[in-house]
Amino acid sequence: MKPIIYLDHAATTATRPEVVEAMLPYFTQQYGNASSVYGLGAESKKALDQARATVAGALGARPEEIYFTAGGSEADNWALKATAEAYGKGGGHIITTKIEHHAILHTCEYLEKRGVAVTYLDVDERGLVSPEAVRKAIRPDTILISVMYANNEIGTLEPIEEIGAIAKEKGILFHTDAVQAFAHLDISVDRCHIDMLSASAHKFGGPKGVGFLYIRRGVKIRSFIHGGAQERKRRAGTENVPGIVGLGKAVELAMAEREATVERVTGLRDYLIDRVLQEIPFTRLNGDRKRRLPGNANFSFQFIEGESLLIMLDMEGICGSSGSACTTGSLDPSHVLMAIGLPHEIAHGSLRLTLGEENTREQMDYVVECLKKIVARLREMSPLYEDFVKNAAARD
Ligand SMILES: *Cc1c(COP(=O)(O)O)cnc(C)c1O
Numbered sequence: 001m002k003p004i005i006y007l008d009h010a011a012t013t014a015t016r017p018e019v020v021e022a023m024l025p026y027f028t029q030q031y032g033n034a035s036s037v038y039g040l041g042a043e044s045k046k047a048l049d050q051a052r053a054t055v056a057g058a059l060g061a062r063p064e065e066i067y068f069t070a071g072g073s074e075a076d077n078w079a080l081k082a083t084a085e086a087y088g089k090g091g092g093h094i095i096t097t098k099i100e101h102h103a104i105l106h107t108c109e110y111l112e113k114r115g116v117a118v119t120y121l122d123v124d125e126r127g128l129v130s131p132e133a134v135r136k137a138i139r140p141d142t143i144l145i146s147v148m149y150a151n152n153e154i155g156t157l158e159p160i161e162e163i164g165a166i167a168k169e170k171g172i173l174f175h176t177d178a179v180q181a182f183a184h185l186d187i188s189v190d191r192c193h194i195d196m197l198s199a200s201a202h203k204f205g206g207p208k209g210v211g212f213l214y215i216r217r218g219v220k221i222r223s224f225i226h227g228g229a230q231e232r233k234r235r236a237g238t239e240n241v242p243g244i245v246g247l248g249k250a251v252e253l254a255m256a257e258r259e260a261t262v263e264r265v266t267g268l269r270d271y272l273i274d275r276v277l278q279e280i281p282f283t284r285l286n287g288d289r290k291r292r293l294p295g296n297a298n299f300s301f302q303f304i305e306g307e308s309l310l311i312m313l314d315m316e317g318i319c320g321s322s323g324s325a326c327t328t329g330s331l332d333p334s335h336v337l338m339a340i341g342l343p344h345e346i347a348h349g350s351l352r353l354t355l356g357e358e359n360t361r362e363q364m365d366y367v368v369e370c371l372k373k374i375v376a377r378l379r380e381m382s383p384l385y386e387d388f389v390k391n392a393a394a395r396d
Pocket of ligand 1: 010011070071072073074076101103148150151152177178179180200201203209210211
């Protein structure tokens, strides 16, 4: 079997060995319920407090503003549904964008059926939301603006600081899905006037099934998981102590290494992008050339099918994605690629490669060589390409 080259870090990451090691004692030795009075429970409570402080520190927030959840989707659902309930009075208006993750988009659709109005803002050809468009969309009944920090498919970094300033000026709550950005980028909830922020551990070397919602002090949203009094009565359920310890450890490691990792991964990403664009004809890069996540490269190869490309890359040991893990199995092109204005046939030939700290330049060289061969082979078999070549010959 070929060694695996993992280039799908936006879908999930391996849990780092240091993280697993930090988690282990909380399964078999320090397994106490954090709400219990005996010493064993207190050990768990201490571990939760420490993780909460680490997460808060990474955002410039207070520990009591961090609420652990079972991941990014739960945090997104909670932020939107609870805001609609607390501030919408049976109606209300939410401003979001056409390129959000489905955890936001499908929640908005759910809320629309229950009387909430939603504006889905367009983005430009790079995937950028215009702060002015946000301002213009504000209505007297607007209760929430929710714009993602960075897009999971094309990597575009949104103007969060500008949008936050508008929300603050207008007195409207501002939520950001920072699942792709948190622990990778320097985020300050105060500088960006963020009232709520979602993140998930498995996108940065932590375990799956654990994340958090940051809720600024004073934001009056309630729990939507009802039960015990955990998480300051805002999220019931016995705490996932090992998971939360793992989340905290992953944040600690990511923050300590952040600058060096960003520099290294950005360099690799640019090397990959430059080579692919220069060496494979009829190829475009989706998203902004510079204003993108350090590890994100998203290409469209004209005349081919992204799914066939993925299968052939897999045979070479390369893990990539055609956009978003959630759209796999559906024939519709990604909503994000549609929103940036790609024609269907070009969007269908798209490939997302997302890099992590363990990837190397040798791997990038191997990937480029494989891509050159595979794209050429798929084009040879493509009727679209055959027509194109014929028409080009007729024009000459
Ligand atoms: C992965 C992802 C989510 C969902 O997070 P889970 O922890 O998998 O539920 C939400 N938003 C974005 C932008 C993501 O990339």
